[in-house]
Amino acid sequence: MTDTQYGKKIWMDGKFIPWEECKIHVMSHVIHYGTSVFEGIRCYKGKDNSYVFRLKDHVKRLLNSAKIYRMDPKYTQEELEKIILDTIRENEMKDCYIRPIIFRGFGDLGVNPQENPINCACAVWGWGSYLGKDAMENGIDVCTSTWRRMAPNTMPTLAKAGSNYMNSQLIKMEALLNGYTEGIALDTNGHISEGSGENIFLVINNSLYTPPSHSSILPGITRHSVIVLAREKGYKVKQQIIPRESVYIADEVFFTGTAAEISVIRSVDRIPIGSGKRGPITKELQKTFFDILECREPDKHGWMTPVY
Numbered sequence: 001m002t003d004t005q006y007g008k009k010i011w012m013d014g015k016f017i018p019w020e021e022c023k024i025h026v027m028s029h030v031i032h033y034g035t036s037v038f039e040g041i042r043c044y045k046g047k048d049n050s051y052v053f054r055l056k057d058h059v060k061r062l063l064n065s066a067k068i069y070r071m072d073p074k075y076t077q078e079e080l081e082k083i084i085l086d087t088i089r090e091n092e093m094k095d096c097y098i099r100p101i102i103f104r105g106f107g108d109l110g111v112n113p114q115e116n117p118i119n120c121a122c123a124v125w126g127w128g129s130y131l132g133k134d135a136m137e138n139g140i141d142v143c144t145s146t147w148r149r150m151a152p153n154t155m156p157t158l159a160k161a162g163s164n165y166m167n168s169q170l171i172k173m174e175a176l177l178n179g180y181t182e183g184i185a186l187d188t189n190g191h192i193s194e195g196s197g198e199n200i201f202l203v204i205n206n207s208l209y210t211p212p213s214h215s216s217i218l219p220g221i222t223r224h225s226v227i228v229l230a231r232e233k234g235y236k237v238k239q240q241i242i243p244r245e246s247v248y249i250a251d252e253v254f255f256t257g258t259a260a261e262i263s264v265i266r267s268v269d270r271i272p273i274g275s276g277k278r279g280p281i282t283k284e285l286q287k288t289f290f291d292i293l294e295c296r297e298p299d300k301h302g303w304m305t306p307v308y
């Protein structure tokens with residue numbers, strides 16, 4: 001991880017605490033059983049202000065993740081949106097990554113989480129390009145992971161839960177140890193699912209394809225944004241089951257995610273994708289996406305929330 005610049009204060013349970021002093025008890029339920037749900041959000045610096053990208057949608061997904069796990073954070077959608085904006089302001093950040101998290105603290109050490117308090121925190125930090133500087137233009141080399149995403153009815157993938165990231169960590173570590181930047185996981189049927197922290201798109205004959213929500217993906221907010229923008233540009237976008245081998249013969253392949261933004265995949269399992277360079281449709285979508293994020297185009301979708 002490069003270019004990380006931590007904020008000065010973290011908001012936790014109603015107050016701001018210096019970054020170094022923001023601590024929880026070692027016997028907290030979350031430490032032993034992974035009892036957390038969280039979000040990853042980005043704030044971008046525009047000409048005259050900073051803007052949070054799709055704040056409402058991220059907070060909605062956070063509350064949905066909490067609901068799936070029967071966690072009531074006692075904060076409303078509007079209150080959580082304000083906490084996030086206040087945290088950016090308190091840290092005087094211009095552009096940053098934002099991490100709100102709801103977790104179970106210390107109360108009872110049984111597996112049943114319901115006797116444990118629910119805590120809520122929000123931190124911000126400056127984060128450069130997640131998959132490395134080359135990811136946007138030259139592209140990254142990825143592999144197909146030997147690890148599968150969770151089977152339906154095991155761990156719910158629609159919830160952005162901390163525990164799901166144990167699976168992501170296996171995918172990521174295997175990829176890095178074998179000399180790749182990221183891994184693509186298949187679902188339990190052997191179809192393409194997603195990266196350890198990104199959704200995936202294929203471009204084939206000028207149409208876009210991405211796995212559907214029943215392929216064990218986290219339905220990404222960047223994924224949704226790309227679907228909207230690509231359709232507006234006149235491209236067909238299909239959310240459908242994708243056989244593993246179709247990535248090898250696609251014209252272009254890219255990852256989407258809040259951290260990864262739109263990252264080019266130049267090879268999968270050492271097979272070059274298309275020309276082995278960033279393709280024209282990926283480039284066009286990156287431009288359209290960043291023109292909105294960096295306020296060069298009007299925000300006609302209402303995706304940008306001003307911070308200051």
Ligand SMILES: Cc1ncc(COP(=O)(O)O)c(C=O)c1O
Pocket residue numbers: 040168194195196197198199217218219220221222223256257258259
């Ligand atoms: C497993 C996984 N899939 C997909 C995504 C992309 O989601 P989003 O675009 O909402 O960041 C993420 C990012 O957090 C992720 O962790």
